Amino acid sequence: MSSTPPTLSRRTKIALALLCFLVLAYAVVIAGQILLGVMFCAFVYSLVLAYYLVQAFSRFVGGVERIASALEAIAERENPTFVAGDGGVVEESAAERDET
Numbered sequence: 053m054s055s056t057p058p059t060l061s062r063r064t065k066i067a068l069a070l071l072c073f074l075v076l077a078y079a080v081v082i083a084g085q086i087l088l089g090v091m092f093c094a095f096v097y098s099l100v101l102a103y104y105l106v107q108a109f110s111r112f113v114g115g116v117e118r119i120a121s122a123l124e125a126i127a128e129r130e131n132p133t134f135v136a137g138d139g140g141v142v143e144e145s146a147a148e149r150d151e152t
Contacts, residue, residue: 060103072096 072093079089 059107060100068096068100 075092076086076089079092080086
């Protein structure tokens with residue numbers, strides 16, 4: 053991966069917290085329905101959590117790709133008959149099959 057995924061800035065986190073607080077305050081003071089405010093805040097929190105989970109998964113996939121590339125380079129260096137891209141399967145030559 054050539055670039056890292058964007059992260060939530062401090063300003064965005066503060067804005068989301070302020071929005072949750074204002075909606076919760078409105079739900080309690082004006083509407084008199086605390087559950088409405090709690091549900092909104094839970095929804096916003098779940099969106100932020102989903103964003104972080106997608107970001108973590110992206111980093112995990114990038115790490116696995118780097119490991120696979122390193123293992124492929126090692127296999128190419130140690131085994132000249134290794135063909136990259138075939139899943140690491142090395143075909144036996146006819147002479148090797150006759151020996152068994």
